[in-house]
Each structure stands twice: as C-alpha cells, then as structure tokens.
Amino acid sequence: MAEKAVLGFLEKNEGIPDSGQFAAECGINHDELVNVIKSLHGFGFVDSQDIKRERWVLTDEGRAYAATGSPEVQFFLAIPTEGIPPEELQRKLNPSVFRIGRSQAMKNQWVEMGKQRVTRKVLNVEDTVKDLLLRVQDGQAINPEDIDALKRRKLIAPQIWKGYSIRKGTNYAPERKKAATDLTRDHLQRGDWKELEFKEYNFSAKGQPTEGGHLHPLLKVRQQLQLIFLQMGFEEMPTNNFVESSFWNFDALFQPQQHPARDSHDTFFLQVPSTTKMLPEDYVERVKHVHELGGYESRGYGYDWKREEANKNLLRTHTTAVSTRMLYLLAQKPFAPKKYYSIDRVFRNEAVDRTHLAEFHQIEGLVCDRGLTLGDLKGVLKEFFSRLGMSKLRFKPAYNPYTEPSMEIFGFHEGLNKWVEIGNSGMFRPEMLLPMGLPEDVRVIAWGLSLERPTMILYKIDNIRDLFGHKVDLGLIKRNPICRLGIE
Structure with a gap:
C-alpha cells in the first residue's frame, strides 16, 4: 500500500517534501513508509534526502504525572483543610510522590510543614506541570523556560525524528515490476518469459564465504x-x-x-x-x-x-x-x-x-x-x-x-x-x-x-x-x- 501511494503521488507531483506529513495524510505507518522509500531509492525509482527534527517526548515518570497529576499537586490535595499529621500524610502517598511532592510544594510555598501538623498555605493550586506535559504529549510548542524546567526534573527527553523528502529518480515508473531471478519451466510453457523483466546478473559478485572449523583456545x-x-x-x-x-x-x-x-x-x-x-x-x-x-x-x-x-x-x-x-x-x-x-x-x-x-x-x-x-x-x-x-x-x-x-x-x-x-x-x-x-x-x-x-x-x-x-x-x-x- 505504501509503495503504491508513493509512486502514484509522484506520477502527478514533483515530489514529497516531508515523509512524516505524507504518512499522516495517507494513514500509513511512518516506519513502513521509510522502509519502502529506502527500497525504492536503492532501485533508482526515487531520490531521497534525509530530514531530521528534534522533538520532546515524555519519560516514563512524565507519562505517569500526565495521567495522575504532578507529585506536588497530589501532595497538596492529600492535605485536608484542617491539616494532617506528617506520619499520616506519608502513609497516604506513594513514597516517591511524598518525597518529591513535599519538596516542590514547599518550594512553591503551598504548604506549611510543622512538626505536629502539615497545613495548606493557599486555598487552591493549578497543576501547571501536568498541563505542560499534556501539551508536550500532544506535540504543541511550549516556551524554552518550561522545557528547561521539565528537562531538569527528567520528565521529558529529546528524541530525534528522522524522515525523508523524495522526488522522482532516474528509473522512476508508476509501478514497480518484480524482476525475475530464474527462468523456469512454467515460464517457458506459458510463454510469458517474453514479457518478464529479469534481474541483472552481477558477474563480479563473490560467492558465499566458506565456513571452516576453528580450534578452541x-x-x-x-x-x-x-x-x-x-x-x-x-x-x-x-x-x-x-x-x-x-x-x-x-x-x-x-x-x-x-x-x-x-x-x-x-x-x-x-x-x-x-x-x-x-x-x-x-x-x-x-x-x-x-x-x-x-x-x-x-x-x-x-x-x-x-x-x-x-x-x-x-x-x-x-x-x-x-x-x-x-x-x-x-x-x-x-x-x-x-x-x-x-x-x-x-x-x-x-x-x-x-x-x-x-x-x-x-x-x-x-x-x-x-x-x-x-x-x-x-x-x-x-x-x-x-x-x-x-x-x-x-x-x-x-x-x-x-x-x-x-x-x-x-x-x-x-x-x-x-x-x-x-x-x-x-x-x-x-x-x-x-x-x-x-x-x-x-x-x-x-x-x-x-x-x-x-x-x-x-x-x-x-x-x-x-x-x-x-x-x-x-x-x-x-x-x-x-x-x-x-x-x-
């Protein structure tokens, strides 16, 4: 399907500027499309140029926070309005959420950590971390300061996206015929050998290397x-x-x-x-x-x-x-x-x-x-x-x-x-x-x-x-x- 889509599109157009965008428009898996482009390029049907783009993706920890909320907000919401003893609060939360959430909530001046009781210092908070993570997950742009903050907390990581721009090659044809590698008895009996395209024989190719035994040390x-x-x-x-x-x-x-x-x-x-x-x-x-x-x-x-x-x-x-x-x-x-x-x-x-x-x-x-x-x-x-x-x-x-x-x-x-x-x-x-x-x-x-x-x-x-x-x-x-x- 991918090969037919590429060759058919090039029949009426000069080229495909971005394989990622083309895959999304045609509903084709991009990895499958990349394999097809490499194959067509190898046989001269298309000429291709590499495209590289850096994008940010969520880490495992970032995906967890995008789904359940940031640790600081989880920490804040676990504190009732009348306050709660530190030991009871620690039992309510996951150890890592408690540790990270306490640090970030205190940094944001959301809570008061007393020896006998933990209380809220503000009435409500917004989960900006979760919002930023969801925007990254959806591929939306965020400002460099927010990227730097998420990166320091190891909630996002860079990912290099690789794609291709392609145009017609020297051997372009609207359809690729599979070259025959053998002339069989059936071809001769049916008479279709006259229309077959045979794969060129490489007389300089070396044979399969022979495997010999090896003595163990x-x-x-x-x-x-x-x-x-x-x-x-x-x-x-x-x-x-x-x-x-x-x-x-x-x-x-x-x-x-x-x-x-x-x-x-x-x-x-x-x-x-x-x-x-x-x-x-x-x-x-x-x-x-x-x-x-x-x-x-x-x-x-x-x-x-x-x-x-x-x-x-x-x-x-x-x-x-x-x-x-x-x-x-x-x-x-x-x-x-x-x-x-x-x-x-x-x-x-x-x-x-x-x-x-x-x-x-x-x-x-x-x-x-x-x-x-x-x-x-x-x-x-x-x-x-x-x-x-x-x-x-x-x-x-x-x-x-x-x-x-x-x-x-x-x-x-x-x-x-x-x-x-x-x-x-x-x-x-x-x-x-x-x-x-x-x-x-x-x-x-x-x-x-x-x-x-x-x-x-x-x-x-x-x-x-x-x-x-x-x-x-x-x-x-x-x-x-x-x-x-x-x-x-």
Whole structure:
C-alpha cells in the first residue's frame, strides 16, 4: 500500500517534501513508509534526502504525572483543610510522590510543614506541570523556560525524528515490476518469459564465504602442553574413565573418609550405578590397615574405615585417581622408572563464578624413580614452566593429604607484573605408595594445575564462563589467534 501511494503521488507531483506529513495524510505507518522509500531509492525509482527534527517526548515518570497529576499537586490535595499529621500524610502517598511532592510544594510555598501538623498555605493550586506535559504529549510548542524546567526534573527527553523528502529518480515508473531471478519451466510453457523483466546478473559478485572449523583456545593450549610433556620424555596416562570409585579417587591416596572433600556438597556422587564391584581385595585390605592402624612409620588416622564408603561411585574430582591406578599397575611388575602425564576433565560440586566451574580440565605430571628428592621436584618444575615462558618461580609450603612435603607454585606474570598461583605440587606419601607394593626406596614427585588458568592468561580472558561452557562466545573461538605459549 505504501509503495503504491508513493509512486502514484509522484506520477502527478514533483515530489514529497516531508515523509512524516505524507504518512499522516495517507494513514500509513511512518516506519513502513521509510522502509519502502529506502527500497525504492536503492532501485533508482526515487531520490531521497534525509530530514531530521528534534522533538520532546515524555519519560516514563512524565507519562505517569500526565495521567495522575504532578507529585506536588497530589501532595497538596492529600492535605485536608484542617491539616494532617506528617506520619499520616506519608502513609497516604506513594513514597516517591511524598518525597518529591513535599519538596516542590514547599518550594512553591503551598504548604506549611510543622512538626505536629502539615497545613495548606493557599486555598487552591493549578497543576501547571501536568498541563505542560499534556501539551508536550500532544506535540504543541511550549516556551524554552518550561522545557528547561521539565528537562531538569527528567520528565521529558529529546528524541530525534528522522524522515525523508523524495522526488522522482532516474528509473522512476508508476509501478514497480518484480524482476525475475530464474527462468523456469512454467515460464517457458506459458510463454510469458517474453514479457518478464529479469534481474541483472552481477558477474563480479563473490560467492558465499566458506565456513571452516576453528580450534578452541583450550585445545590449542592443550596441544602445546602435550608437546612439552612429550619433549621431556613423559608418557600419557589413559583418562577415559570419568566415573571413578571413591577408593581410587580418595582412599588409595591416603585421604580419610571424614575429609570435607568427600561430602556431597563438594563431590558429584552417582545414583546409578551407585557402587563399584571391582576392586583388588588384597590392596583394599592394605589400604584399610594403613588408614585404621597406620604402618610404614605412620600412625594412620585411627578410625573405623568403611568399605561401603570406598565403594561409592562418583565423577572424578581430580586426575590423580588415574595416577593412583597407574602406580598400582606399575607396582605389580618389576620396577622401572616412569614419567607420566595427563590432561583431561574433572568434576567438582562448586558454585560457578568468574574463576570456578563445576567441570574443568586438570593437567598432571608425575615422575616415579628411586631416590627422588624435593630438589628433583623443583628442578623438574623449573624446566616444565620455563617452556611455558615462566622462568621465575616461587614455592610456598602447603598441606595435602597424599603429599608430604607439599608446595604451592607461583610464577611471575610479566604481563600482569605480579606473582600468580599456577599450581600445586608435592611428593606422594609412603602411606600411599608402599601399600601398592612399590619398593621402599621409590619416590614419586607430582604436580598439577588447571588448563583453564594458563589459557585465560594467554588470551586475556577474565571470566572462565567466556572460555568454557554453554555461555562461550563462538565469535571468540573464530577470532582467537594461533597460540604460541609464552607470556609477553
């Protein structure tokens, strides 16, 4: 309808000076008319020039006052001729109306605010604010002083109106015929192809860009870390079991069954299947003994160890459960030194925030050999992290149920110009290793960190939910640069 009205009007007239006025006269929605003008202009049917006008419109607060009256008048009318206690008046009015109305009514010297009673100082008042708002709403002109007063009270706001003036274009025609884009079988059979106007073919137009796959930043950093481990002679551990028993996840690591990490608010326990039926019984007995009575120069924990707790299935809370299985298998054969690593998902029942997720990735490395010391651990850590671009390390004593000694690892971040925690490390306790059957002189040094933390540092991401999970920005994955580990 709008297109027919525009082309029909231009057939008998030179142009349309104002699209807003034309829309009002023809009963056409102006937004619809603007879309038609843009389309006709694009095909050369009309030439258009922009028109911009500033007008004032009511804010939400202004519309409310235009309907119910200004706060000062509402305040005034709520006061009976004999006066009213302030507390009772406040109960009668909306809090914002009371606050604003009291201020404006006192400013206008309409009321007397006594401690015991609020009284009127005048008999009648006129609601000039409401009248002005109604005039603005109807599009009537008001003087600049009134505009300034309403604007200061945030009852009106400026709005830019955009429209067009139009005249005939080079390709003007009283009616626009839709150009055909295809020559079909029906056109040929009917013979109407002779009267059709075909859309011009653009031989220089480019085709639709092809979409290729994009590697996630976590995968890029993971690949670089795997290369570092392999260059240092490490062997990857199988991490395909997301579901693990409490025995391998906790008990075999000499972690007591009363430890807070084993509570349901920290760990995801499975309902089906709720328990495991496959555990090495002789090893289970040795683990039970060291928990209850100690051994290997340890006093143990001195509590009643329960098999049903160890049998509970859960989503693994760390990949150290995999390390435990690998060390147990290693102990069943003639001993040979090993270096293992793993990078995979772990799950913890944590509150989700900018730095924590219930599902994330853990990087773990361990070295198993005779006579290893804390100095060996620090040397391996310095070599590993130097390949990440972190040559400045600090170590802080820490506690862990299955490592002693234990250390937190801090690296100096050149970009942030400060020390940041990057992981944990330690030497596995004899109470964990010796029940497995490993020789007494064998030591295991290990360390772990999350995959997300170095990735966030390298890609300057401050919210982990932007990196991993259902809220991840796909545009970030497409735009992220090829990753070269090393902090600049």
